Amino acid sequence: MKKMVFILTIILFFNFAISTAAEDIELKDPWISQREQGNHGGTLITTLLGDPKTFNTLIAKETSSSEVIDGYIFEGLVGRNGITTEIESRLAKDWEISEDGKTYRFYLREGVKWNDGQEFTADDVIFTFDLISDKDIPTSARDGLIIDGEFPEYRKIDKYTVEFELAETFAPFLNSMTLMILPKHKLYEPWQKGNFNSTWGINTDPSEIVGTGPYKLADYRNGERIVMEKNEHYWRQDSEGKTLPYIDRWVRIIVGSQETDTLLFERGETHTLGVRGIDYNRLKQQSARSDYSIIDGGPSFSTNFLVFNMNPRNPNLEKQPWKYEWFTNLNFRRAVAYSMDKETMINQALAGQGSKQWSPISAPNQVFLNEAVKKYPYNLEKAREELKKGGFSWDDNGRLIDQDGRKVEFNILTNAGNETRETLLNIIATELRELGMKINSNPIDFNRLISHMESDWDYDSVLIGLTGGVEPHAGANVWPSHGHLHMWNPVQEEAATEWEARIDELFKKGVSTVETEERVKYYNEFQEIVAEQLPVIYTVTPNNIYAVRDQLKNTETTAYGGVLWNIYELYLEN
Amino acid sequence: MKTYILRRILIVIPLLLVISMLSFFIMQLSPGNYLDQMRMNPDISRELIESMEEDFGLNEGIMTQYFAWLGQTLQGNLGESFSYRVPVTQIIGSRLFNTLILSLSAMVFAWVIAIPIAIYSATHRYNILDNLFSVLAFIGLSIPNFFFALLLLFLIVRYNIPLPVSGMTSVMHDFMTPREQILDILRHLIVPTIVLGSAGTATIMRQMRGQMLDVINSDYIRTARAKGLKESTVINKHAFRNAINPMITMFGLQLSSLFSGAALTEIVTGWPGLGNLMLTAVRSKDLYLAMAGLMMGSLMLVIGNLIADLLLAVNDPRIHYN
Numbered sequence: 001m002k003k004m005v006f007i008l009t010i011i012l013f014f015n016f017a018i019s020t021a022a023e024d025i026e027l028k029d030p031w032i033s034q035r036e037q038g039n040h041g042g043t044l045i046t047t048l049l050g051d052p053k054t055f056n057t058l059i060a061k062e063t064s065s066s067e068v069i070d071g072y073i074f075e076g077l078v079g080r081n082g083i084t085t086e087i088e089s090r091l092a093k094d095w096e097i098s099e100d101g102k103t104y105r106f107y108l109r110e111g112v113k114w115n116d117g118q119e120f121t122a123d124d125v126i127f128t129f130d131l132i133s134d135k136d137i138p139t140s141a142r143d144g145l146i147i148d149g150e151f152p153e154y155r156k157i158d159k160y161t162v163e164f165e166l167a168e169t170f171a172p173f174l175n176s177m178t179l180m181i182l183p184k185h186k187l188y189e190p191w192q193k194g195n196f197n198s199t200w201g202i203n204t205d206p207s208e209i210v211g212t213g214p215y216k217l218a219d220y221r222n223g224e225r226i227v228m229e230k231n232e233h234y235w236r237q238d239s240e241g242k243t244l245p246y247i248d249r250w251v252r253i254i255v256g257s258q259e260t261d262t263l264l265f266e267r268g269e270t271h272t273l274g275v276r277g278i279d280y281n282r283l284k285q286q287s288a289r290s291d292y293s294i295i296d297g298g299p300s301f302s303t304n305f306l307v308f309n310m311n312p313r314n315p316n317l318e319k320q321p322w323k324y325e326w327f328t329n330l331n332f333r334r335a336v337a338y339s340m341d342k343e344t345m346i347n348q349a350l351a352g353q354g355s356k357q358w359s360p361i362s363a364p365n366q367v368f369l370n371e372a373v374k375k376y377p378y379n380l381e382k383a384r385e386e387l388k389k390g391g392f393s394w395d396d397n398g399r400l401i402d403q404d405g406r407k408v409e410f411n412i413l414t415n416a417g418n419e420t421r422e423t424l425l426n427i428i429a430t431e432l433r434e435l436g437m438k439i440n441s442n443p444i445d446f447n448r449l450i451s452h453m454e455s456d457w458d459y460d461s462v463l464i465g466l467t468g469g470v471e472p473h474a475g476a477n478v479w480p481s482h483g484h485l486h487m488w489n490p491v492q493e494e495a496a497t498e499w500e501a502r503i504d505e506l507f508k509k510g511v512s513t514v515e516t517e518e519r520v521k522y523y524n525e526f527q528e529i530v531a532e533q534l535p536v537i538y539t540v541t542p543n544n545i546y547a548v549r550d551q552l553k554n555t556e557t558t559a560y561g562g563v564l565w566n567i568y569e570l571y572l573e574n
Numbered sequence: 575m576k577t578y579i580l581r582r583i584l585i586v587i588p589l590l591l592v593i594s595m596l597s598f599f600i601m602q603l604s605p606g607n608y609l610d611q612m613r614m615n616p617d618i619s620r621e622l623i624e625s626m627e628e629d630f631g632l633n634e635g636i637m638t639q640y641f642a643w644l645g646q647t648l649q650g651n652l653g654e655s656f657s658y659r660v661p662v663t664q665i666i667g668s669r670l671f672n673t674l675i676l677s678l679s680a681m682v683f684a685w686v687i688a689i690p691i692a693i694y695s696a697t698h699r700y701n702i703l704d705n706l707f708s709v710l711a712f713i714g715l716s717i718p719n720f721f722f723a724l725l726l727l728f729l730i731v732r733y734n735i736p737l738p739v740s741g742m743t744s745v746m747h748d749f750m751t752p753r754e755q756i757l758d759i760l761r762h763l764i765v766p767t768i769v770l771g772s773a774g775t776a777t778i779m780r781q782m783r784g785q786m787l788d789v790i791n792s793d794y795i796r797t798a799r800a801k802g803l804k805e806s807t808v809i810n811k812h813a814f815r816n817a818i819n820p821m822i823t824m825f826g827l828q829l830s831s832l833f834s835g836a837a838l839t840e841i842v843t844g845w846p847g848l849g850n851l852m853l854t855a856v857r858s859k860d861l862y863l864a865m866a867g868l869m870m871g872s873l874m875l876v877i878g879n880l881i882a883d884l885l886l887a888v889n890d891p892r893i894h895y896n
Contacts, residue, residue, distance in 0.1 A: 045745065050854075053657045061612060062657065138626050143619040201660040219748065222668050223846025224741050251745050256841035256850055259724055260740045263731050267739060447606025447859070450613050466616055477616045484613075484620045 025119045028110035029093045030237045035554045037239050038571025043249040044552070045270045046564070047261050051223060051254055055209050056200040057180040058131060058139040068226060068252070072567065073211040074180035077106050077125065082561025085366060085470045087174055091120065091181055091212060101169035101514040106177070108160040113233035114183050115216040116207070122156040127184035129154045130191075137196060144176040171511045171519055175471040183210045214245045214568040226252045236568050246571035265292075271552050271572075272563045275545040277351030283547055291551065297544040297559035299355035299363035301468045304424055305536040306412070308333060308461045310488040312496075316458050322406055323460060327488075331390025333534040337376035338383035339431040345540045349423035353545055357538040359527045360475065362468035364559045367516065370524040373531035383435055400436035409438035410460035413452065416443035424539055425463050453487055462487070463539075470560070472523045473511055479526065480504045488535045499533045575887075579880070586876050590869070597868045598643065601861065602636045608656045608859045630656055643865065653862030655855075662866045666848065670870075672742060673847035675759075676836060679767045681828060684774030692779045696786030697809060707779065714776030723769040723842040730765070738762045740844030766843040770836055774828065781824065785817035819890055826882020829874065 050064035057074050060066050071079065077092040089095075092106040112120040132141050133151045145151060152173070153165040166173060186208065190199040200209055206217040214236070215228035228250040236244040253269075255261045258276055265273035266283075268291075275283055275294065287294050308327035317324050326332050346354040355363060359373045376382075391403045400408040412429065414421045422443050429439040452459040466478065466485070477483040481495040481504055495501035503526055510522040530536070544559040554570050557563045564570070609627060612618045627633045631642065646653055652662045695704040730737050738744060742762050747755060789795060790813055798808045837849030852867040854860075887893045 043745075054659060056659075059659060061615075061618070135625075138622060138629065140615075140618045140622060143617070143622060198654075198659050201664070202658060203660065203664050221743070221846065222665075223672070223850065224743060224844075225745065253741060253745070254844070254846075255740055256844045260727065260842060260844050263727050263739050267731050269739070445605070447604070447610045450610040451605050454613050464614070466614065469617075474616055477619065485616055 025113060026111045027113075027235055030235055030241075031089075033236065033238050033244060033569045035566075035569050038246045038553055038569075039574065040242065040246050040571070041248050042246075042572035043251060044247045044567075044570070044572065045251045045253065046272050047253045047255045047264060047270055048226070049255060049258065049261065052202060052220075052226070054201055055204060055217065056197075058137060058141060058182070059197055061140070069211070070180055071213065071565075072215050072228065073209065073213045073217060074182070075211070075213050076178040076180055077108075078174065078177050080178060080470060080560075082565025083556060083558050085364070085560050087178070091125075092177075095174075097174075097514055101171070102166045104164040104166075104173060104177075105157070106162050106164075108162070109235055110160050112212055112235045114185075114210045114212055115231040115233060116186075116210045117233060118183070118185050118210075120181075120183075120212055121159050122162045124181055124184045125162045126154065126156050127188065128179075128182045131182065131187070131196065132179070134191075134196075136194075141176070141179045144172070144179075147173075169512050169514065171514050172471050172473040174514075175473075181212070186210050215250055218249070223254055225254055228252070234568065238569070245568040247567070250567070265547060271549045273547040274562075275353075275547050277353040277542065277545075280351060280353050280545060287547070292547050292549045295546045295548060295557040295563075296353070297546060297557050297562070299357070299541045300544040300559050301362045301364060301541075302465055303357060303362065303468060303541055304421060304463065304465045304539045305357075306336065306428065306461060306463050306539065307487045307536045308336075309457065309459050310496075310535070311457045311490070314457050316460075322402060322404065323410065326402065326408065326410075327461070329390045330533065331386045332392070333537065334376065335383040335386040335390070335435065336432065337534055337537045338379050338386060339428075339435060340376065340537065340539055341378045341427060341431055342540050343378065345424055345427050348427065349420045350540060350542050353543045354540045355543060357541045358531060359538070360468075360479070360530045360536070361472060361523065361527055363541065365468070365470050365472075367470070368472050368520060368523050370527040373527050375531070380431070380434060387435065394436050398436050399438070407438060408436070409440070411440045411442050412461045412463055413449055413459055414441075414443050414463040415446040415449050417446070420542070421463055421465070428463065428539070454484070454490070457490070472519075472526075473507070476507060479530075480507045497533075499529050500535075503529055579884075582880050582883075589876065590872060593872045594644070594647075594865070594869060595640065598640050598865060599636065601856070601859065601864060602639070606859065607632050608861065611858060643862065647869075652866045655863040656860045657858065658860075658863075662863045665851070665863065666866060666870075669846060669848045669851050672845065673836060673840070673849065676763065676766055676770065676840070676845055676847055679763050680770035680774065680836075683767050683771035684778055685825075687771070688775045688778035689782060692782030693786060693809065693814065695779070695783045696790060699787070711776040711779050714772045715780075717772075718838075719769055719773060720838040720842050722772065723765065723839055726765050726769065727843070737764055739765075742844075742846055762845075766836075766839050766845050769839050769843070778821065778824065782817065782821060785820060786813060789813045789817045815889070819886065822885045822889060823882050825885070826878045826880075827875075829878030829881060 048064070048068065052065040052068040053062055054060050054065050055069055055073070057066065057069050060069070075090045077090060078087050078095070079090040080086065081088050091108060091112060093109045095104060095106045097104055106125075108120070108122060108125070114120055131137055132139060132145065142151070147166055147168050147170045150167045152167070155163050157163050164173070187196065187199065190196050202220065202222065206219055209217045212235070214231055214234050216231050217226070218229040219227040230245055230248050232243065234243055234245065238244055238246070253264065255264065261273060262276070262279050264270050280294070284294050310324070310328045312324060314324065342356040346352060346356070357363065358375045359370055361369045363369060387400065392400055392408065395401050402408060412425060414425050416422070425441045425443065429441040432439050449462065449464070453462060468474070478485040480486065481489070481492040481500045484490050486492070489496055492500075495504050506522045506526045510519050510526070513519060544562070546557050546563050548555055548557060548563050551573050552570055553573055554566070555563055556566070558565070608630070609623050609632065612623055631639055643653060654660065655662050655665055658665055691707055695707050698704050727739055729735070730739060738761055742759060743755075744758055744762070747758055750758060795808060795813055798812050836845070836847060837853045839845070840847040840849040841853070848867065852864065855863040855867060
């Protein structure tokens with residue numbers, strides 16, 4: 001009997017010791033909100049346009065997954081500010097970059113906890129990079145980290161310090177460090193067993209999904225909603241020292257269509273809405289006597305551009321070799337650029353809510369955007385002049401002919417079902433017909449379009465778009481001549497033209513220094529070259545417009561971050 | 575009867591096999607595959623796409639892929655979804671149940687409304703109500719479901735009708751008592767049921783009305799009336815029983831659409847059913863997920879037909895199966 005008591009005492013003691021040990025982890029470096037002190041509590045309701053496909057952030061490829069988890073449930077060592085787009089601290093409170101730009105040392109916030117109460121340490125960071133470097137895990141995170149074919153070396157210095165050593169100076173490395181850190185204590189076992197790729201699928205018990213972000217998953221009903229609850233252990237605090245976020249629960253309703261999304265907002269059932277161009281005027285009028293405001297975040301990262309096939313390997317050239325001559329003729333491309341009626345495009349395709357795009361860097365990218373690039377304002381007279389300079393002329397019926405008297409006729413493809421692009425295509429075709437060209441506009445299935453562009457190389461021209469980002473090197477698959485998305489002439493062994501060679505060089509130089517000012521210079525020149533040479537001809541980009549209930553406070557809405565980028569310091573007024 | 579059922583079930587096997595081949599090859603013959611969406615993403619390298627292609631077996635020949643799939647399926651493994659990376663059965667399960675609820679409720683709605691109206695119309699031919707029902711039926715037939723759904727939703731918002739606009743359960747669902755939970759789901763069912771049921775109502779109504787008219791004008795009804803039977807007995811017992819036969823066949827066909835016919839309505843009303851999932855799967859070429867959906871639809875069609883044939887025998891003693 002005595003023995004029992006003794007054992008019990010020991011057990012109790014150990015339990016006590018263990019529980020106090022967990023309590024002992026003290027957050028050494030909280031982040032303190034500078035915004036207005038709000039009240040805690042409440043439920044935020046927003047919408048999602050699609051179901052997540054997985055909660056495993058490394059495997060996730062679609063935005064429908066990443067917009068649920070990245071930044072909200074998981075966080076990176078660093079992240080980007082929602083307003084300035086600059087890199088700022090997250091799980092790492094600070095970092096040092098060596099003189100030669102090859103060694104990065106990150107100092108982690110001490111005492112940060114995963115949302116299940118376990119402490120976050122350097123081991124988790126090392127574990128995450130073990131995962132990323134594992135070739136059996138299909139993750140695009142690895143691509144961003146491989147420099148000259150080598151994965152950087154990484155090591156733990158102590159419990160709160162990690163160090164990376166790169167083979168070469170590589171400026172976008174810090175951008176790659178925004179990738180999400182995963183918990184070793186939850187994922188080590190599945191990884192060892194070889195089923196990491198199917199771990200954290202959509203049917204996982206929500207409490208299994210552990211991150212450091214402001215929210216944790218509480219419930220997911222397939223096709224209906226995701227419910228997230230405040231992470232009680234979060235490392236951000238309000239000015240009174242209480243743990244953020246303010247809002248206790250966050251419900252994200254999965255709506256099937258944008259129409260339903262808008263209706264839900266108008267009924268007052270949700271707090272925010274991404275406004276479509278066609279709803280803008282109506283909602284704007286209503287907002288004056290309603291409890292919400294409309295905020296124009298400015299141009300978004302999405303692009304729409306026209307690209308001509310300048311690939312000498314185009315199989316159609318056997319029959320029509322002259323097309324190569326036309327499309328590689330700079331005057332021809334300039335004429336097309338001058339005939340882009342961007343005002344009409346904005347009014348008709350984007351319901352008035354868009355911006356003109358001139359540079360390959362998207363407008364919200366305040367650090368790298370070069371506003372001084374050559375612009376081609378709508379002017380058919382100038383377009384005709386350019387055509388004349390390029391050796392084109394017109395026959396008696398006003399049809400455009402080239403030097404050898406051939407009528408200028410070509411196809412423009414775009415992906416069917418994308419209303420904006422179909423409208424843009426119509427406007428472009430109308431203007432080019434005005435110049436005497438014969439245009440066959442042809443919206444086709446997306447998959448067919450991709451095979452024309454990616455593997456068959458047999459198209460004339462395509463109206464398509466790519467989504468940009470803040471780091472210009474993200475275009476490394478597009479702009480350098482060896483890139484597989486170098487659409488006009490992909491995967492070249494050696495740059496076909498001088499200006500392409502220069503862009504190759506600029507992209508190499510752009511990563512070879514960590515000084516932002518110097519990088520800006522290289523990327524400015526790159527933007528000038530693209531605007532000068534017009535391998536792609538930009539059209540218009542939609543603006544990101546949001547409707548936000550006045551009840552939701554502390555918001556500062558931008559095209560880059562949306563409404564919710566600082567969700568941890570938003571609060572609901574009673 | 576038993577041998578008949580057995581024979582029918584045996585015929586199903588080669589039928590499903592052919593259907594599976596057709597669906598698989600048609601889907602594979604259209605250009606591109608699941609990975610195409612990623613090819614236009616500047617963040618994803620070619621090497622990664624190639625390794626995924628290998629992983630999914632998409633680099634194999636179509637025949638190899640088909641037989642690999644068939645072999646798996648026969649062992650009860652429907653394969654893994656490309657986009658979800660989990661077995662398709664896991665994804666389909668809950669969705670299937672939701673679609674079933676909606677389709678059943680729409681079907682009940684359609685039949686319960688259509689049959690009495692049809693009998694009324696047939697017995698009161700060309701009076702005002704009959705004409706009104708005809709007009710409504712034509713509207714119901716011609717209006718596209720998604721548009722009707724949007725229209726209803728718009729009216730709900732415009733006139734602040736206390737009905738939910740989207741989804742199957744409300745946000746507070748998990749905190750309700752079981753009784754409230756059922757009521758909650760019923761409230762959410764109203765709009766999609768009306769939308770989905772309306773087209774069915776119209777078809778059934780017109781069909782049934784025509785059938786009734788044929789029967790009412792036939793000799794044996796005249797005989798029944800001549801015998802001095804009450805009019806209600808003539809209509810309900812004699813005319814109705816005879817007119818309903820072709821409707822049972824229709825019912826069997828409708829059974830098969832239980833799992834497949836509601837995609838657009840589901841999308842607009844945010845109903846978490848199978849239709850939406852399948853549409854995305856087919857469009858993004860998530861091969862095995864789409865195949866599972868198609869095969870399930872086919873299976874239902876076959877079973878629906880069988881049930882209809884059996885019901886026919888039950889209703890009409892003149893029909894025998896040997």
